[in-house]
Amino acid sequence: xxxxxTTQLPAVAVKSHRKPISWGSIFTFIILGFGAVLMIxxxxxxxxxxFGDTTEVFKLPPRWLPANPSxxxxxxxxxxxxxxxxxxxxxxxxxxxxxxxxxxxSLAAYAFARLEFPGRNVLxxxxxxxxxxxxxxxxxxxFILVRQLxxxxxxxxxxxxxxxxxxxxxxxxxxxVTLPTELEDAARVDGANVFTIYWRIILPLSxxxxxxxxxxxxxxxxxxxxxxxxxxxxxxxxxxTVGLTxxxxxxxxxxxGPIAAALTMAIVPVLLVFVFLQKYIIKSIVSTGLKT
Amino acid sequence: MSEKIMTYQxxxxxxxxxxxxFILPTFIGFLIFIVGPMLASFVVSLFDWNxxxxxxxxxxxxxxxxxxxxxxxxxxxxxxxxxxxxxxxNMSLGLGLAVLLDRKxxxxxxxxxxxxxxxxxVVSGVAIAIIWxxxxxxxxxxxxxxxxxxxxxxxxxxxxxxxxPWAVVIADVWKNxxxxxxxxxxxxxxxxxxxxxxxxxDGATAWQQFRRITLPLLSPTMLFLTVTSVIGAxxxxxxxxxxxxxxxxxxxxxxxxxxxEHGFRFFDMGYASTIAITLFVIILILTAIQFRLSRRWVFYx
Numbered sequence: 001x002x003x004x005x006t007t008q009l010p011a012v013a014v015k016s017h018r019k020p021i022s023w024g025s026i027f028t029f030i031i032l033g034f035g036a037v038l039m040i041x042x043x044x045x046x047x048x049x050x051f052g053d054t055t056e057v058f059k060l061p062p063r064w065l066p067a068n069p070s071x072x073x074x075x076x077x078x079x080x081x082x083x084x085x086x087x088x089x090x091x092x093x094x095x096x097x098x099x100x101x102x103x104x105x106s107l108a109a110y111a112f113a114r115l116e117f118p119g120r121n122v123l124x125x126x127x128x129x130x131x132x133x134x135x136x137x138x139x140x141x142x143f144i145l146v147r148q149l150x151x152x153x154x155x156x157x158x159x160x161x162x163x164x165x166x167x168x169x170x171x172x173x174x175x176x177v178t179l180p181t182e183l184e185d186a187a188r189v190d191g192a193n194v195f196t197i198y199w200r201i202i203l204p205l206s207x208x209x210x211x212x213x214x215x216x217x218x219x220x221x222x223x224x225x226x227x228x229x230x231x232x233x234x235x236x237x238x239x240x241t242v243g244l245t246x247x248x249x250x251x252x253x254x255x256x257g258p259i260a261a262a263l264t265m266a267i268v269p270v271l272l273v274f275v276f277l278q279k280y281i282i283k284s285i286v287s288t289g290l291k292t
Numbered sequence: 293m294s295e296k297i298m299t300y301q302x303x304x305x306x307x308x309x310x311x312x313x314f315i316l317p318t319f320i321g322f323l324i325f326i327v328g329p330m331l332a333s334f335v336v337s338l339f340d341w342n343x344x345x346x347x348x349x350x351x352x353x354x355x356x357x358x359x360x361x362x363x364x365x366x367x368x369x370x371x372x373x374x375x376x377x378x379x380x381x382n383m384s385l386g387l388g389l390a391v392l393l394d395r396k397x398x399x400x401x402x403x404x405x406x407x408x409x410x411x412x413x414v415v416s417g418v419a420i421a422i423i424w425x426x427x428x429x430x431x432x433x434x435x436x437x438x439x440x441x442x443x444x445x446x447x448x449x450x451x452x453x454x455x456x457p458w459a460v461v462i463a464d465v466w467k468n469x470x471x472x473x474x475x476x477x478x479x480x481x482x483x484x485x486x487x488x489x490x491x492x493x494d495g496a497t498a499w500q501q502f503r504r505i506t507l508p509l510l511s512p513t514m515l516f517l518t519v520t521s522v523i524g525a526x527x528x529x530x531x532x533x534x535x536x537x538x539x540x541x542x543x544x545x546x547x548x549x550x551x552x553e554h555g556f557r558f559f560d561m562g563y564a565s566t567i568a569i570t571l572f573v574i575i576l577i578l579t580a581i582q583f584r585l586s587r588r589w590v591f592y593x
Contacts (some may be wrong), residue, residue: 024395025395025396025397028392028395028397029397031389031392032389032392032393032405035389035405035409036404036405036408036409038466039408039409039411039412039466039470040408041434042423042424042427042466043411043423045427045434046423046426058426058429058432059432060432060434060437061437062434062437103317104317104318104321105318107314107315107317107318108314108315108317108318108319110314111310111311111312111314111315112315115307115308115310115311115314116304116307116308116311117307117308117311117312118308120311123315123319127318127319127322130322130326130327132575132576132579133326133330133572134523134527134571134572134575136527136529136548136551136568136571137330137333137568137569137571137572137575138326138329138330138332138333138568139551139552139555139568140333140336140551140555140561140564140565140568141328141329141330141332141333141335141336141565142325142329143555143556143561144332144336144343144561145324145325145328145329145332147343160321160325161321161325163317163321164318164321164322164325164326166318166322166326169318193310194306194307194310194311195310198314219414222416223414223415223416223417223418225416225417225418225530226529226530226552230552230556240416241416241418241419242418244418244419244422245418245422245534248422256426259422259426260426263419263422263423266416266419267415267419270414270415271411274407274411274414275407278407278410281414282406282407282410282474285413285414285471286471286474286475286478287478
């Protein structure tokens, strides 16, 4: 009712009707702003330390800009450990597992969504029951198995188990069943086989959900620590997460500079990707509830 | 006519084989890497096996050791305390911040807050834990420095059994709270605005609206968050391993850290499997209880 009245008043009067900034919104802004500072400041501190003078960075009061900016710390990192290999291995594993999972999950999901075969529901429920089994519970037998298969200290030990993702199958299956069947029926009448339908019709229609799965898998694999810690022994095969702890082990806890440089190299690529793809990333993770 | 039926059946059969071929990669992996190890963990728990000498069958000795192990009670106590504190902090802080973010503000500002709260969630737990070891440094860490302005004495965050569990909790909440904020915010934005308008007409205060509309209708969101975070929090590993390595004493030793140490430090595969089975059983029971309880307090719009 009031809005109707104000719209008929001249512009000046509308302005005077505007509520003054309330104490509530000032309070909101202060709390949220303080929270944001707490979230951002540690990253800024680490980045300044990465570019700072090794002897100066870990002093009080905390610095927020490097005193004598240099790249010395970054050079130190590469002299100490094969950090470029850690980065390369992490990237390689994340890409292989992401592509692999998109294939294995979408094939299984399509079968469960559209094809008829005996045991379909039982097998689907069986597969989903695996969601109740946390990976850390089966780590001991898995480690023994990996050793028996001769895969200990190889990237295959990290790739092969990661290609099974019951959650991924579930996610894609739920999406596939919502797709209209008309296109598939038409293709079938034209004599297309199942694989052609899956490849030419279903996958091209499933961009959003495939992107979601790709983001979840990539982030999860890039950040994984427990499995590489156990399955990989040689430094040159190691990934970035374990690599960071190796580096810390070599320097001890006092050496902020080089470790900050390593952290910066691990975090900044993630930050850049995150800034560009934040909408997709947030949506993917929040809607599915990935626990990294 | 009969010819047509034959081809139809032939088509069905072909579809069946294609279907099995499609699920084959997933099911081979499922059997080898999930079902197999799950069943094998019961078998391994009956053996004494250090990987160097052949496994020796010892019956239920590992289970006997489990019941005699005093530390396991301590470790589970620590795990539950940490999990409970972490979930409580994440849920309440996450809800509080989401309520504030749900208020009227420019979308640029809201997006800035969302992104800055959420970013640590996508960074690896290892990187976050290492950052916090520096922040927690007793003499040179920024945390104690700024707390000093509030008159707080320097706290030995990582070397005291009183403070080290809090160090783990704070680092974990800092990393994960953004996830809770955004899930809660999503839940709130799904609640129909008409309900609030109706309540306003009836003269309900902001608090009443929150208590009587927002909270009950967020209960499915809360169920989802508790189920996922209880399972996650019971498996907490990276933060305590990197920040304190379980110490001092057993103050931050969680159950997965304990499994890891028995399995991959002492190479006692049998006993590590036995402990892992207890964790599996506990997670199953807790999940079942949560779904039971949820029938009583979850409301759907």
